[in-house]
Amino acid sequence: MTLAEEDRFTPADDDLHPSSGDFYETETFWYSFFVPERKIGGWLYASVRSTLGATGGGMWMWDATGTDPWELPFFEQFGHLKPPVVRGPGCIDFPTGLSITTREHGMSYDLRHEDRHRVQVQFRFDALEEPVPLRRGAPPYPKASHYDQTGRLTGHIILDGEHIDVDCHAMRDRSWGPRHERGYRRVGYTWAASPEISLLTYTAPDGTDLEHVYTGYVRRDGQVARIVDGRREVLRDPAENWVTGISLEVRDELGRVTTGRAEGLSRMFLPGATSLCLNTSLRWTIEGRTVNGEDQDVWPIREWARTSSAS
Numbered sequence: 001m002t003l004a005e006e007d008r009f010t011p012a013d014d015d016l017h018p019s020s021g022d023f024y025e026t027e028t029f030w031y032s033f034f035v036p037e038r039k040i041g042g043w044l045y046a047s048v049r050s051t052l053g054a055t056g057g058g059m060w061m062w063d064a065t066g067t068d069p070w071e072l073p074f075f076e077q078f079g080h081l082k083p084p085v086v087r088g089p090g091c092i093d094f095p096t097g098l099s100i101t102t103r104e105h106g107m108s109y110d111l112r113h114e115d116r117h118r119v120q121v122q123f124r125f126d127a128l129e130e131p132v133p134l135r136r137g138a139p140p141y142p143k144a145s146h147y148d149q150t151g152r153l154t155g156h157i158i159l160d161g162e163h164i165d166v167d168c169h170a171m172r173d174r175s176w177g178p179r180h181e182r183g184y185r186r187v188g189y190t191w192a193a194s195p196e197i198s199l200l201t202y203t204a205p206d207g208t209d210l211e212h213v214y215t216g217y218v219r220r221d222g223q224v225a226r227i228v229d230g231r232r233e234v235l236r237d238p239a240e241n242w243v244t245g246i247s248l249e250v251r252d253e254l255g256r257v258t259t260g261r262a263e264g265l266s267r268m269f270l271p272g273a274t275s276l277c278l279n280t281s282l283r284w285t286i287e288g289r290t291v292n293g294e295d296q297d298v299w300p301i302r303e304w305a306r307t308s309s310a311s
Contacts, residue, residue: 016048030044055082060076060270097113097114128149146175197220220256
């Protein structure tokens, strides 16, 4: 993928960015992880409100035994902790328990997380491609810088004394800019990652059966290209409304067509102030390969309530 110089992820982007002074200025750090054989999915996440001087985020871990926060193997979500501590270039300690140490700018990171009571995490993330920018002005973050990137994540979790090895291919993202708690619209953020192929799609669901894929990217045969068109169809549980399967077909700037079908394995509900994110672990079949991934199904809470009552 050919990027304009101003769109490239730079060494400075591994650090905290200067605040613009906007009250809603928000900077985020997100890493996903999986243990597919146990249908475990998880996130490490930090959100820094630099103008306010506060940090949010936490760690979430789910499996097939439940979907609500109190049913999950681990759920810890903070909203108003102290600012992070910068140990050096690309090295940040967050009061949520997350620590990030940059090994190679934009490509490799050591991650640690400790909640003081139940969990200890030690991961290494090694990227499969350079960070890919969401085009400026594109939803769902039209006024923020946003980068997505897949990679191999290895290490372990110790949860309530149990040692869980992790070796998966997963997604991370980085963003900075204004982010509001009101005004959310529906978002479909779907991805898959393996050594041979990575796939990310963005949609704006409107209640119709087929959704238009308006952006994203594909990595195949060592080449990364932006998606220019595509469609996505989502299957849902008739009673619970959560995602049970996805099929999609996309075309990228190189003219390549990529098709895939996914089965939902496990999921969690992640509530926000005015929105709800339903995260579903997926097992994909893409071009004949089995690939793991995830769907993030974002709803304004008022719309989800109407849909659920109609079911």
